[in-house]
Amino acid sequence: MTLLTLTPTVRESPAQRRASTAADTLFTRHGVTPVTLDDVADEAGLTRDELTAAYPSKRELVVAVLQRWHGAWRRALDGIARDADDPRDEVLGVFGYLEQCFADEGWRGCAFINGHAELGRTDPAIAELARAHFADVEAHLTQLCARAGVPSHVAQALSLLVEGARVESAVQRSAQPARVARLGAAMLLSVYEPRTSS
Incomplete structure (x- = not known):
């Protein structure tokens, strides 16, 4: 299992930044559980495939949002x-x-x-x-x-x-x-x- 840290080890790509920004907005508004990857993709203006290429799972988006904060x-x-x-x-x-x-x-x-x-x-x-x-x-x-x-x-x-x-x-x-x-x-x-x- 990869060790999670508060500081990202690499800079976000443009697609990752769009995804984590959208996830931050949605998680803040609704909480994590009700938000789907499709919701994040729609908010970010990405296709589902583009989103999962940037962040393959909702858990990885949660980590990215916490690192942003x-x-x-x-x-x-x-x-x-x-x-x-x-x-x-x-x-x-x-x-x-x-x-x-x-x-x-x-x-x-x-x-x-x-x-x-x-x-x-x-x-x-x-x-x-x-x-x-x-x-x-x-x-x-x-x-x-x-x-x-x-x-x-x-x-x-x-x-x-x-x-x-x-x-x-x-x-x-x-x-x-x-x-x-x-x-x-x-x-x-x-x-x-x-x-x-x-």
Whole structure:
């Protein structure tokens, strides 16, 4: 069995990109189970043969969609890092990015959370991809905490704020959870605010 990773080993072909973009749209809108390969082919403007040449199975499309989501997450973190001079601002920037995601009318929740809920019990590899993404989120926050002089265990709490906001935003169909989580993160960081000597 091929080891699945969050990062694709090769760049998508144009047909693969069309297919994974279409699958992302349909999986987000309907969930994975009801969507057929014919649905994806129609959405992508591909024939069934063109689709299966690009991605032979729906499972491979699910993996491609999760890799797309993880890639978008990592690119967002890179952008936050470029715009922030302080690691604390980077932490808060994560919640700003989430707010932008949640405000999008097409937002239906995190693909990793939704995918794990729908497929995690029956497909251990998909469940492992979700776990790897969550671990990556926490590892990034742990690095930011270390740079900010904040204990590493705070990253675990920040990670829970990220994932909790993702879940609640999908239920509420609101960006408000990101703002509440950002406030919680700011309060956590303030406990470890550097003290200046007078």
